Every structure is written in C-alpha cells, then in structure tokens.
Amino acid sequence: MPVVTVQMWKGRSTDQKRKLAKAITHAMVECADANPEALHVIIQEYELDNWARAGVLGVDRTDI
Amino acid sequence: MPVVTVQMWKGRSTDQKRKLAKAITHAMVECADANPEALHVIIQEYELDNWARAGVLGVDRTDI
Amino acid sequence: MPVVTVQMWKGRSTDQKRKLAKAITHAMVECADANPEALHVIIQEYELDNWARAGVLGVDRTDI
Amino acid sequence: MPVVTVQMWKGRSTDQKRKLAKAITHAMVECADANPEALHVIIQEYELDNWARAGVLGVDRTDI
Amino acid sequence: MPVVTVQMWKGRSTDQKRKLAKAITHAMVECADANPEALHVIIQEYELDNWARAGVLGVDRTDI
Amino acid sequence: MPVVTVQMWKGRSTDQKRKLAKAITHAMVECADANPEALHVIIQEYELDNWARAGVLGVDRTDI
Numbered sequence: 047m048p049v050v051t052v053q054m055w056k057g058r059s060t061d062q063k064r065k066l067a068k069a070i071t072h073a074m075v076e077c078a079d080a081n082p083e084a085l086h087v088i089i090q091e092y093e094l095d096n097w098a099r100a101g102v103l104g105v106d107r108t109d110i
Numbered sequence: 111m112p113v114v115t116v117q118m119w120k121g122r123s124t125d126q127k128r129k130l131a132k133a134i135t136h137a138m139v140e141c142a143d144a145n146p147e148a149l150h151v152i153i154q155e156y157e158l159d160n161w162a163r164a165g166v167l168g169v170d171r172t173d174i
Numbered sequence: 175m176p177v178v179t180v181q182m183w184k185g186r187s188t189d190q191k192r193k194l195a196k197a198i199t200h201a202m203v204e205c206a207d208a209n210p211e212a213l214h215v216i217i218q219e220y221e222l223d224n225w226a227r228a229g230v231l232g233v234d235r236t237d238i
Numbered sequence: 239m240p241v242v243t244v245q246m247w248k249g250r251s252t253d254q255k256r257k258l259a260k261a262i263t264h265a266m267v268e269c270a271d272a273n274p275e276a277l278h279v280i281i282q283e284y285e286l287d288n289w290a291r292a293g294v295l296g297v298d299r300t301d302i
Numbered sequence: 303m304p305v306v307t308v309q310m311w312k313g314r315s316t317d318q319k320r321k322l323a324k325a326i327t328h329a330m331v332e333c334a335d336a337n338p339e340a341l342h343v344i345i346q347e348y349e350l351d352n353w354a355r356a357g358v359l360g361v362d363r364t365d366i
Numbered sequence: 367m368p369v370v371t372v373q374m375w376k377g378r379s380t381d382q383k384r385k386l387a388k389a390i391t392h393a394m395v396e397c398a399d400a401n402p403e404a405l406h407v408i409i410q411e412y413e414l415d416n417w418a419r420a421g422v423l424g425v426d427r428t429d430i
Binding site: 047048049050051052053054055058062063065066069070072073074076077078079080084097099104 | 303304305306307308309310311314318319321322325326328329330332333334335336340353355360
C-alpha cells in the first residue's frame with residue numbers, strides 16, 4: 047500500500063506527469079517489491095513564491 | 111494536538127467538507143481520546159492529473 | 175483514492191487504532207462519497223519532544 | 239538536508255513569505271545546526287473551507 | 303528542488319532503499335526535468351498497525 | 367492555525383528541539399502574523415538510510 051508524494055515546481059504537462067507516475071511505480075515494483083495495484087502517486091505543484099532554498103524564495107533565485 | 115490530513119479528488123462542496131470535518135473530529139475523540147479543541151483537520155484537494163494508482167493518472171482512468 | 179493521515183501522540187493501543195481506522199473510513203464514505211476499497215488511513219505517532227504548541231514542546235507542557 | 243513545511247491560511251504577500259523563509263532558515267541554522275545550502279522551506283496555503291479546528295471549518299469560525 | 307516522499311511498510315533493506323532512491327531520482331530527471339543535485343528522496347516506514355486500507359489495519363489483513 | 371513540520375536527520379537533543387520550536391514559532395508570529403496559541407511545530411527525525419540527495423542515501427554520503 048505505498049504512497050509516493052512528489053513535490054515540485056508547477057509547470058509539467060499532463061504527459062510528463064503520466065510518464066513520471068509510470069516510472070515511479072515501476073521503480074517501486076522493481077526495487078521495493080511494491081504491489082502496483084495499491085500504489086498511489088500524488089503530485090503537489092508549487093508556485094515560485096512557495097518554496098525557498100537557503101532562505102531564498104524561488105521568485106528571487108536566478109539558478110532555477 | 112492531533113492533526114488529520116485528508117487528501118482526495120477535487121469536487122466536494124463546502125457542506126460535505128463541513129460534515130466530514132465534524133465526523134472525523136468525532137471519530138478522533140471517540141476512538142483516540144483526542145481533545146477536540148486542539149484538533150485540526152486539513153483538506154488537500156487534487157486534480158485528476160495529479161494522482162495516479164497502479165501507475166495510471168486519474169485523467170486516464172475509467173473507474174473513478 | 176483518498177489518503178487520510180493521522181498525526182498524534184504515541185500511546186494508543188492497536189485496538190484504539192483499529193476502531194479509529196474504521197470510524198474515519200466510515201466518515202469518508204458517508205460524508206465525502208469515498209470508495210472504501212481504495213481508502214488508506216496512515217497513522218503517525220509522535221514523542222513528546224517532537225511536537226510543540228505555542229512554542230512549547232510536549233515534554234514541557236503541563237496540560238496534556 | 240532538512241525540509242520545513244509551513245501550512246497556513248491563504249493571504250500572505252510574497253514579501254511576508256520572503257521574510258518567513260529567511261527567518262525559519264535562520265532558526266534551523268542557529269538551533270539545529272542545519273546547513274542552509276540544502277535547506278528547503280515549502281509553503282502550503284489553505285482556503286478557509288479546507289481547514290477545521292474543533293470540528294468547525296474556517297469558513298464557519300468567527301475567531302480567525 | 304523536488305522532494306519525493308515514499309511511505310511504505312517497514313522491512314526493506316538498506317540495499318533496496320539504495321536502489322529505490324537511485325531509480326526514483328532517475329525517473330524524476332528523465333520524466334520531469336528535475337535537477338538531481340537538489341532532489342531529495344525521503345522514506346517513511348510504517349508498522350502494520352499504523353496503516354489501514356478499506357478500514358482494516360495491516361495487522362488484521364491477510365492479503366499483504 | 368498554522369502547522370510547521372520539520373524533517374531532519376536524527377540526533378538533535380531535546381534542548382535543541384526546545385529552542386528550535388520557540389524560534390520557529392517566533393518567526394511565524396513576526397513574519398506571518400500567526401497566532402502562537404494555535405501554532406503547532408511537528409518534528410520528524412530520519413535515519414541515514416531513509417533520506418537521499420542526488421540519488422545517494424545518507425549512509426553512503428561523505429558530506430554530511
């Protein structure tokens with residue numbers, strides 16, 4: 047019954063998410079013996095002003 | 111000081127959430143001796159392309 | 175495909191958790207039209223020094 | 239590699255978040271010996287009908 | 303700056319986790335254009351009495 | 367009603383956590399107008415084999 051939660055910047059297409067969900071599920075089955083039927087992948091998308099690294103918000107960073 | 115987080119598809123009405131928060135709080139008090147005054151219920155709503163089961167996104171499933 | 179996460183102090187018995195999981199699942203079905211088959215309840219238990227309210231750790235509080 | 243997640247009502251300005259991310263990062267470095275370079279602060283903002291205390295949704299409370 | 307959180311039953315070896323972290327990171331880079339340097343994978347392991355599906359705790363299920 | 371969750375390596379003393387909870391609460395009040403009475407700080411501690419950066423588990427890293 048695993049749950050995998052992905053937290054990332056907003057902006058991926060549905061097709062990217064489709065491939066990502068498939069690849070993460072595959073990784074969980076291959077590496078952690080997970081049963082895919084009960085495996086959930088949850089995606090949370092964040093705005094640039096809702097995430098900071100080293101104390102600096104995404105809106106103020108120049109390296110992303 | 112419990113926190114209960116509900117993650118589900120988008121689409122419930124405020125009235126459904128109102129009843130849900132009340133019922134979950136009641137369950138926590140009855141079954142886990144929680145103090146309701148300090149009990150938080152947090153609801154996270156997800157789009158169909160932000161949740162997958164068995165590696166298939168909600169937008170691509172026909173059983174939901 | 176809802177996921178409900180309960181975060182609370184350590185110390186409930188397996189039987190309390192059993193009743194809690196059942197009651198929360200029932201609340202989700204009744205109030206939010208959830209499909210119980212795909213509904214997960216996850217319990218996280220915390221030590222008294224891993225939770226604070228009003229800036230005061232559980233180990234230092236006298237009201238819990 | 240710490241991750242700090244802040245869950246709060248919607249409504250803070252980017253400038254408030256900017257100061258908050260900085261202050262939390264500073265607290266983590268000062269009090270928990272965190273390396274700021276690898277420290278993430280994630281902000282989740284909630285609508286009034288997605289958070290309840292004592293079983294009552296934010297939209298129905300008069301004290302917030 | 304993505305963060306991927308894996309919630310699963312207790313019991314995987316360090317080597318399984320090693321392969322899992324690598325495979326998930328690879329999936330994030332391939333499918334979601336993530337920068338691996340800032341990508342965190344967090345693993346949470348759960349006891350059988352801290353997770354329920356369909357209202358039934360893991361300790362009471364016969365299918366896992 | 368904010369909730370702040372800190373995820374970090376295992377190993378901080380109760381006194382470090384005490385100061386951290388106080389400092390984060392102070393930051394939330396100063397920068398985000400939070401009401402301290404209803405503010406929770408939750409600490410999650412992780413083992414070295416339950417966290418990876420750049421696809422490499424903490425147990426295999428030499429820079430932490």
